[in-house]
Amino acid sequence: MVFSSPTFLFYFFPLFFVLYFVSGRSNAVIFLLSLLFYAWGGLTHVPLLLFYIIVNYAAGLAVGAAPHKRWILALGVALNLSLLLLFKYLGFLEDQAQTLAAWLGGGPLPQFRLALPLGISFFTFQGISYLVDISRGDVRPQRSLLKFAMYKTMFPQLIAGPIVRYRQIAGKIDGRRVSLFRLRHGAMLFALGLGQKCLLANTVAFPADAIFRLPDGQLTAGTAWLGTACYMVQIFFDFAGYSNMAIGMGHMMGFSFPANFNRPYCAQSVTEFWRRWHMSLSTWFRDYLYLPLGGNRGGVWRTYRNLILVFLLCGLWHGANWTFAVWGLYQGCFLIIERLGVARVLAGLWRPLRHLYLLLVVAAGWVIFRADSLSQAGHFFAVMSGWGEGSPGLAPVARYLTPSVVTALAAAAVITAMPQWSERRLRADLRRVLATIPRARAAVDGTVAIAFGAGSLALVAAAAFSLATNTYNPFIYFRF
């Protein structure tokens, strides 16, 4: 079940919150409805999720009871990783083995393909961070299986993050209050995320998908650049929108999930980009892989090795395909290049040039990430550079650059470039501006609250209407 579906939005979401508040914010309600949420998308993998819960719950207790026995932690982490390997990477590894066997002249090898369980990458990482945090003494193991199961399954973050570490919500598991202000704040964040997903990401998704599907012979430099720009906007607003919805629901339930994005396209370098993009993942890799590997403490070469390894795994975490591996390596290489001196050169450049550098590097990265294969990515790069352009036929830039796409791209650029803007800040700014007019100053709070509320409701309505349009599927006139 995805958040931007009628089933979730019009049925599951209201049902959950009614039951949640009627039950007095019960953990059992969160657990049971989260299981339903998960089962809706993959009933066959519910036992696996339950297995993960039991294994990590037991391992957590064991690690907590004997933190000095490192092998217990190692066993728990290995179990988490081996399941991820089995379900997510076995097929990929088999493909490579088949290719190798064919190259060596051997026959086809037997295959054992498993369907990919929803959210396995997220709940595997959650499990590992839980066990490591206990072993480090950062958090105490949860003794209640129900409460632990609630944490592991909490539907807002179950299948697409943000990766919520146990210690980030541990204090709220036993009891939480949801004030009216917080409920409203969460709902507004949810509305914002829904709008980002349905109105911005979905609008540019159409040209992005269509252009990346074009046959090689029809791709021109213009369409390739447009497709890349659209995908850049799509992936950010899709993911940031989803994260905002998750964080918003977290607030509505009384939890504070970590922020996942901080205007990443405003970064001035790749290093800075990774401090702003998918922060719950990048900090996970930092805390549980990069730093344990030695971070930047073991000399230059070790730092580079660690960066390459971390980003290779970060790429593969996104999917079992060479494109993701190369994308990860590409990001890692740029981090190293910046450490080699490019960062110093950049620091001396005019700010817009630094920004342009970041956007170009990130855009090229997204081409590798989005392409179905490395050869498609290669062709895309060639065409973007003006080599091997095809004949557009019925797929020129003008077909995809419709007024709504132009508006969405422009809106995305403005939103991305805008400084962090919040209701509180606007209130403060207005109060300052209206300091000399006491009556107007007094009306600021109410006016701003009403304006933000109305804007959020308009976003929800527009997003719901756009969703309805996706369900409208008329067959053409029967006479044709």
Next chain:
Amino acid sequence: MPRRSVVRWSHLLFVAAFFGLLMAPGLAGHWWHGVQIAENRTLAPPPQRPRSWQQLLAWPKQADDYLADHFGGRLDMVVAFNRARYRLFGETPGEQAVFGQHGRLFLTSHDAIHPYSLIGFICGVDVADKQLDAAAADLDVFFRQAKSWATESYLMSVPTAPALYGEDLAPWLQSQCSATTMDRLLPRLQHGDLANHLLYPRAAMAEAKSRGQVIPLTNFHWQGVGAEAAAVAFAEGRLGLSPRMTLPTRVEVEPSDIGQMIAGIPTANAVRLPDYLAAGVQYCLGPACFPALGAAANVIADLSSLRSPQAGDKKLLILSDSFGTALVGWFAPYFGSVWHFSVSNLGRLSADQREAFRRQVFADYRPDVVLYVLHDGSIHYWPKLAAQNLWGP
């Protein structure tokens, strides 16, 4: 009211409205049906109680489909969103029906999976010579078969909007549509008997543009002036007939024939139609016109007839794709009787029904002229399909 109170009330109101907005479609699914739009599809049925593991696995998908089709106010939301998008951006939902310039709506494809495939074919984009040779050969075979059933058989290919209103296409499409597929195909058909029995009335229809829309602005199919120009070109120009009467006309506002694809966007057209009552012509549309065909008439669905007592006793049979219906009335000044059938559904008739159909329209009706009508976007597949549906076993 104190400032804090205003803020608190606004927060309360917001939360109530937020949940109200999201709960209303789910709660009101049974009674908030909204506007009625024919989607021409069967909406997803309620999911059945699962009786096996496989059915249980399939249940969420069935439930999703059902809920997506049945939440309250769905069609109202569709209409509101489409209208807002059209007003803001001048766009339609999807690429299957898109506005070009000057308010003209183009159908770009017959299916949603291959947008622009229809316009692309009509405009000759990526249409290889080999494909044209094959289409010409198919037309030739079809025509010879048609002649074996009735000597006076003619083929009319109807130019559609991209061929007639190229100036209304989006600028990026105009450059692609300078030489149409028909422009390239016609020279391949200028031989033997077929050349004298093939009509592509683009010139006549282009000339008629000064009298009105030969294809209504938001239609895929022709109506009124365009069909009239083609009928006159065929009856007078090709058959040498003279009109036996002046056909009175009236203007009617009709919905667009592809309007349901862009629900909520205004698409009605004012079209000039024959005034059958004033002309003393008996026009009949639908299965009831042919009781002798029995159940087959319902299967054929798109069929009509006309009796024009002042026009003498000549009989015309029109066998067509979906472009035949609009043509029938304009033959009232030239033929005493016109029968029209779309051949699209003939393939669904049983062998006996098809045999009876052929007997009735060819042997019993004994038309003086048989006119096969197809549009320029179907020229590459219709002859084979029609031959199979008409004369297949």
